[in-house]
Amino acid sequence: MIKKKTDDKEPWFLYRANLRTKTLVIIALSALIIISIFISGYFIGEIPTSFASANQMPSFEHIFGTDWMGRDMFQRTIAGLGLSLMVGFIASVVSTFISIVLGLFSSFNRFADECVAGIIDLFGSIPHILLIILVSIMFGGGVFGVIMGVGLTHWTPLARVLRSEVKEIRTKEYISLAENLGRTKVWIAVKHILPLIVSQIIVGVILMFPHAIMHEAAITFLGFGLPPHEPAIGVILAESMHYLSSGYWWLAFYPGVSLLIVVLLFDLIGENVERLLNPETAQE
Numbered sequence: 001m002i003k004k005k006t007d008d009k010e011p012w013f014l015y016r017a018n019l020r021t022k023t024l025v026i027i028a029l030s031a032l033i034i035i036s037i038f039i040s041g042y043f044i045g046e047i048p049t050s051f052a053s054a055n056q057m058p059s060f061e062h063i064f065g066t067d068w069m070g071r072d073m074f075q076r077t078i079a080g081l082g083l084s085l086m087v088g089f090i091a092s093v094v095s096t097f098i099s100i101v102l103g104l105f106s107s108f109n110r111f112a113d114e115c116v117a118g119i120i121d122l123f124g125s126i127p128h129i130l131l132i133i134l135v136s137i138m139f140g141g142g143v144f145g146v147i148m149g150v151g152l153t154h155w156t157p158l159a160r161v162l163r164s165e166v167k168e169i170r171t172k173e174y175i176s177l178a179e180n181l182g183r184t185k186v187w188i189a190v191k192h193i194l195p196l197i198v199s200q201i202i203v204g205v206i207l208m209f210p211h212a213i214m215h216e217a218a219i220t221f222l223g224f225g226l227p228p229h230e231p232a233i234g235v236i237l238a239e240s241m242h243y244l245s246s247g248y249w250w251l252a253f254y255p256g257v258s259l260l261i262v263v264l265l266f267d268l269i270g271e272n273v274e275r276l277l278n279p280e281t282a283q284e
């Protein structure tokens with residue numbers, strides 16, 4: 001009997017298990033960093049000011065330096081990221097709810113599907129930043145206005161994906177069988193269609209997070225988002241523009257890089273979660 005040749009270092013099944021474990025470890029570490037930033041930002045209170053130590057370069061005492069009021073930039077950055085994560089989370093929940101409702105509504109009939117397609121195209125045709133600003137102002141600005149502005153405008157990509165998945169599911173025979181048995185459109189959408197699009201919803205929500213955070217920072221930087229007294233990354237970056245010409249580069253560099261790292265962590269989590277949920281790559 002001829003034995004199958006395997007790797008001398010480890011069997012093939014351990015190699016596959018290690019790839020899956022590696023994916024899980026990446027997700028866990030990225031999520032741990034994000035959760036730590038959120039919790040730390042929540043517990044950071046009023047950051048003390050000290051004009052005697054204003055505009056100090058990064059050092060062991062202040063690793064991100066200090067601003068023009070002597071406030072520690074590391075604490076301000078963590079607090080700003082925590083606020084951005086909170087805004088992004090609530091806005092993502094709002095956008096996900098809208099996407100699910102529209103996606104399931106498109107399964108009712110052809111007229112409903114065309115209505116959903118028209119709504120998606122209508123919102124997609126408006127410049128995104130402009131739409132966020134208008135909705136935010138309509139809701140009175142501030143934290144609530146930004147949340148509603150971001151939440152009510154970020155659902156179009158996920159809704160488009162869900163609509164496409166629903167159209168494919170509608171062609172299955174068990175859907176026609178359920179209709180022939182007298183099941184209502186709502187019952188079919190909830191019992192048969194919704195469980196099959198859960199994986200797309202999970203990945204869509206995770207990938208929606210970085211877009212929500214970036215757009216919140218963008219409109220705040222432009223002056224249409226969070227108020228100046230909030231420790232938001234957009235506020236920090238907007239204020240730092242007045243001091244870059246004086247050589248205080250750390251006021252914008254570290255907050256900007258930190259925001260970029262958080263966005264990349266969400267992208268990393270989304271890609272690896274999609275790999276786990278995809279039947280074609282889950283067992284690689």
